[in-house]
Amino acid sequence: MPEGLELDSAVALLADGRTAIMLVRKAGLREGERVLVEAAAGGACKVEVARGIGVEVAVDYREPGWAERVSEAVGAVDVVFDGVGGDVGESAFGLLDRGGRMVRFGMASGEWVRISDEATAGRWVELIGLSRLAPEETRAFTEDALAKAAAGRLRPVIGQIFPLDRAADAHAAIESRATVGKTLLVT
Secondary structure, three states, rough: OOOOOOOHHHHHHHHHEEEEHHHHHHHHOOOOOEEEEEHHHOOOHHHHHHHHOOOOOOOOOOOOOHHHHHHHHOOEEEEEEEOOHHHHHHHHOOOOOEEEEEEEOOOOOOOOOOOOOHHHHOOOOOOEOOOOOOOOHHHHHHHHHHHHHHOOOOOOOOOEEEEEHHHHHHHHHHHHOOOEEEEEEEO
């Protein structure tokens, strides 16, 4: 663990920090690009948290018309990070500009996004999936995320901390979508 990094932050970044670094690299992000991160917020309180950490436009994808609100605010987007899949992923795909990129890495909706080859070819959109990593690659991405956190360039949102003996309460809060950011258990 890098010097100067709090243990709570390191633990909170182990999976999501590594994933964020992988997504950015896979997408080949360039300065000035418009990026849609579907699962950055999921409810009114979470939308406010996203705005508080510098997100320019935050909407709740569970509300009807969310894609139209994104389009009105920023126009088309260059990159979509699809961690939801299903109908949300399809709506996000519709927001991609010609030549855009969609990185699929999750299916919180219960299904992968369904995009035909014809739809991608017709708009020159690239669909990118994350492949399994070798252990040394996983370690390298994790070390990079932790180093960026120690340097102040990456930080998690830790919304709640539960003592270990309340692990069931922590799981119930997560399942009910009542949590914001990462939920940690302490021993």
